[in-house]
Amino acid sequence: MAIADRRHNKWLICPLWRSSASPPSPSSTQNLQTQSQNHRLQNGGIVSSKNRSSSTVSSVARSLIPGRRRLRLDPSNKLYFPYEPGKQGRSAVRIKNSSKSHVAFKFQTTAPKSCYMRPPGGILAPGEGLIATVFKFMELPENNEKNQKRKVKFKIMSLKVKQGTDYVPELFEEQRDEVIVERVLQVVFLDPERPNPALEKLKRQLAEADAATETRKKPPADAGPKVIGEGLVIDEWKERREKYLARQQVEAVDSM
16 A cells, blocks of 8 residues: 555656646747746847947046057156246256157147247257247246246147157147147246355256357358359350450451
């Protein structure tokens, strides 16, 4: 009886197993397909939204990260001026192209009426440099507050250009997206009567800038003998003809 009961119980369980293993009905299959499709759509939406958010974050990060600097400045972030109220002061900054391409630079200031720079812009070949001179009129301080004049700032911008490009300020407007702000230079005033390492360095840079300016003003050296041009040949022929005619006149007078 025990064996018969176990067999009887076994077959009581088996019909349940057979019913679960039977093929699903069309309605249940459709429900499963709908659920899986919804699951894929939800996952796809999550992935696409993640991709969009990651691309947005990367674009924002690129806009916040500054581009690689093309110029090396000395001083790097300040312009030193001897403070002499009522006079025009001079400062200097060395600009060197530290990149492997030709670079155009441009100078801007928040006080264009009282400040200017020579040269105001130009193009430097790789490794080439110059010393730019900055001029600023030293206005009389208001209420004896020198710090008010420190609000004046100078900005150096750079732009990568092709070799042989002629410099024009409009380059920075035409290729605005490629322009990099190299530095924003702060104004620092120095007491001309008090010894200061920054003041001594400024004097050396100004002397070097003046020497470079004088060199550019000098005419080019004589490279050799001048080639006689067409005008000189004609002048020499005229001179010979005039001498010949004068000699002929003398001979005619003597014969008479």
